[in-house]
Amino acid sequence: xxxxxxxxxxxxxxxxxxxxxxxxxxxxxxxxxxxxxxxxxxxxxxxxxxxxxxxxxxxxxxxxxxxxxxxxxxxxxxxxxxxxxxxxxxxxxxxxxxxxxxxxxxxxxxxxxxxxxxxxxxxxxxxxxxxxxxxxxxxxxxxxxxxxxxxxxxxxxxxxxxxxxxxxxxxxxxxxxxxxxxxxxxxxxxxxxxxxxxxxxxxxxxxxxxxxxxxxxxxxxxxxxxxxxxxxxxxxxxxxxxxxxxxxxxxxxxxxxxxxxxxxxxxxxxxxxxxxxxxxxxx
Numbered sequence: 001x002x003x004x005x006x007x008x009x010x011x012x013x014x015x016x017x018x019x020x021x022x023x024x025x026x027x028x029x030x031x032x033x034x035x036x037x038x039x040x041x042x043x044x045x046x047x048x049x050x051x052x053x054x055x056x057x058x059x060x061x062x063x064x065x066x067x068x069x070x071x072x073x074x075x076x077x078x079x080x081x082x083x084x085x086x087x088x089x090x091x092x093x094x095x096x097x098x099x100x101x102x103x104x105x106x107x108x109x110x111x112x113x114x115x116x117x118x119x120x121x122x123x124x125x126x127x128x129x130x131x132x133x134x135x136x137x138x139x140x141x142x143x144x145x146x147x148x149x150x151x152x153x154x155x156x157x158x159x160x161x162x163x164x165x166x167x168x169x170x171x172x173x174x175x176x177x178x179x180x181x182x183x184x185x186x187x188x189x190x191x192x193x194x195x196x197x198x199x200x201x202x203x204x205x206x207x208x209x210x211x212x213x214x215x216x217x218x219x220x221x222x223x224x225x226x227x228x229x230x231x232x233x234x235x236x237x238x239x240x241x242x243x244x245x246x247x248x249x250x251x252x253x254x255x256x257x258x259x260x261x262x263x264x265x266x267x268x269x270x271x272x273x274x275x276x277x278x279x280x281x282x283x
Contacts, residue, residue, distance in 0.1 A: 032056040047077035066090040081121035088113035162192035196226040207239040233257040
């Protein structure tokens, strides 16, 4: 009797381990549909498996299914900060896409989930960053506001001083205090000189202000730390394309990015392909 394996099944067999481990590994490889297919065969999913499903749906842009899976996960594990973080992200996306009548409800659910996540794990940089973005972007009647952003920046500084300066840079930029924001980004880089992301952030900000020579120097510093870092490849190319400069180098950076083993933390390949098309080098 022949056994016919689907591609997701073949991938799962190759990975080995539990279904949960297989699905998580596929998610980290940005193979979101395969990750979902692996978990589809599990009739009684635990909280971790439902969380992975919610993350898969989020990355695929199906935010309704994402919140549904994550709500089920939260029922099984109500004090899980990471589930709450992803749930906050998913409700945030639903708020962005909803009509004016339902958007406020989703926005409040997003804020509540993010606040609870940060309360449970204030050291989670991704959760505090998403909550800070919410406070900076949402109006006061939806729980946003500068006072809350400043208080959160103080909290972030207690566990990660460099990230605290980055948070204050976002606050200063929102207030259009651009020199102060730049100074905060420089202080963040000084406190964490081995973190490539600090120099990428500063390089992007300087380019946005037209300070291209200094921006290039920051990207060069990042390249000395991690020349093959995917986010460095993408962000440097993106800066070049936006300014219509160094387009040949931008093309090389984007092509290298598309060959790199990406993770969910990296910009989607589709964004890199769109930049290539923008400079007439579609893949």
